[in-house]
Amino acid sequence: xxxxxxxxxxxxxxxxxxxxxxxxxxxxxxxxxxxxxxxxxxxxxxxxxxxxxxxxxxxxxxxxxxxxxxxxxxxxxxxxxxxxxxxxxxxxxxxxxxxxxxxxxxxxxxxxxxxxxxxxxxxxxxxxxxxxxxxxxxxxxxxxxxxxxxxxxxxxxxxxxxxxxxxxxxxxxxxxxxxxxxxxxxxxxxxxxxxxxxxxxxxxxxxxxxxxxxxxxxxxxxxxxxxxxxxxx
Ligand SMILES: Nc1ncnc2c1ncn2[C@@H]1O[C@H](COP(=O)(O)OP(=O)(O)OP(=O)(O)O)[C@@H](O)[C@H]1O
Numbered sequence: 042x043x044x045x046x047x048x049x050x051x052x053x054x055x056x057x058x059x060x061x062x063x064x065x066x067x068x069x070x071x072x073x074x075x076x077x078x079x080x081x082x083x084x085x086x087x088x089x090x091x092x093x094x095x096x097x098x099x100x101x102x103x104x105x106x107x108x109x110x111x112x113x114x115x116x117x118x119x120x121x122x123x124x125x126x127x128x129x130x131x132x133x134x135x136x137x138x139x140x141x142x143x144x145x146x147x148x149x150x151x152x153x154x155x156x157x158x159x160x161x162x163x164x165x166x167x168x169x170x171x172x173x174x175x176x177x178x179x180x181x182x183x184x185x186x187x188x189x190x191x192x193x194x195x196x197x198x199x200x201x202x203x204x205x206x207x208x209x210x211x212x213x214x215x216x217x218x219x220x221x222x223x224x225x226x227x228x229x230x231x232x233x234x235x236x237x238x239x240x241x242x243x244x245x246x247x248x249x250x251x252x253x254x255x256x257x258x259x260x261x262x263x264x265x266x267x268x269x270x271x272x273x274x
Contacts, residue, residue, distance in 0.1 A: 071102065071103040072101065072103065073102065073103040075099070075101070076099050076100075076120075076123070078098055079094050079097045079098070079124075080097075081094035081119060081123050093119050094120055109121065127163070127167070128154065128164070131167050131182065133146050133185070135183075135186045136186065149185040151163075152185075153184040156211070156214060156219070157178070157211035159174065159177050159211075172200050173200045173201075173208050174207070176196050177208060177211045180212065190224075191224040193224055193225070195227050195229070196208050197230065209233060209236050210236075212224055231258060234255075235254070235258075239253055240252070240253075240254045240258075
């Protein structure tokens with residue numbers, strides 16, 4: 042079925058949540074996934090609204106294995122996608138171990154998302170983002186944890202040109218804003234050198250050249266044309 046838009050209303054929490062358990066000892070147990078009254082509909086191209094999830098509520102305690110069952114087409118996969126973490130939960134994930142207050146967590150998440158140009162995606166499920174947007178959210182996660190060094194391995198390999206630029210610009214922007222974050226970016230794409238302050242070129246386990254990005258670009262291009270000339274001769 043072709044869709045023009047997706048509509049979703051839900052109240053969803055992903056860990057860490059505390060709730061009163063109905064278990065034998067009435068102990069407080071941690072809830073990893075909780076969705077309340079989740080509704081999800083799709084709008085067809087013909088303008089018809091098709092309800093898929095109808096007022097679903099689930100509560101899954103931390104550290105347990107639960108199964109989701111039901112006949113084909115009843116909505117299991119859709120429910121799973123809708124309970125996928127939001128951008129906000131994803132960026133906040135690594136902060137769980139830092140013993141921060143909720144307002145500190147919110148402030149860090151919002152600053153990190155701002156730095157990568159993703160503020161307006163706070164409540165979007167990560168799974169609905171493009172590849173480049175997901176990379177930017179991952180970078181925001183590192184930033185929220187106050188990482189001072191980012192080691193970024195081929196972030197843009199499978200991205201189209203606009204996503205590729207979005208990620209490069211997000212990294213550049215956060216370096217400009219923070220003034221104290223350093224990034225080392227692994228790439229095969231020579232055109233990305235235009236955005237680098239410096240570069241390192243390796244061959245066969247050795248650093249062959251280390252310096253300004255323009256000189257390294259020139260060096261690699263000269264090597265490439267000499268190689269092409271050799272195989273054409
Ligand atoms: N994007 C969509 N557009 C239109 N209909 C959709 C969309 N996503 C899901 N549906 C419909 O919603 C219903 C639930 O689909 P879903 O894949 O969640 O079911 P399921 O329980 O996981 O099925 P199965 O057991 O066959 O994998 C199906 O009728 C499906 O065709």
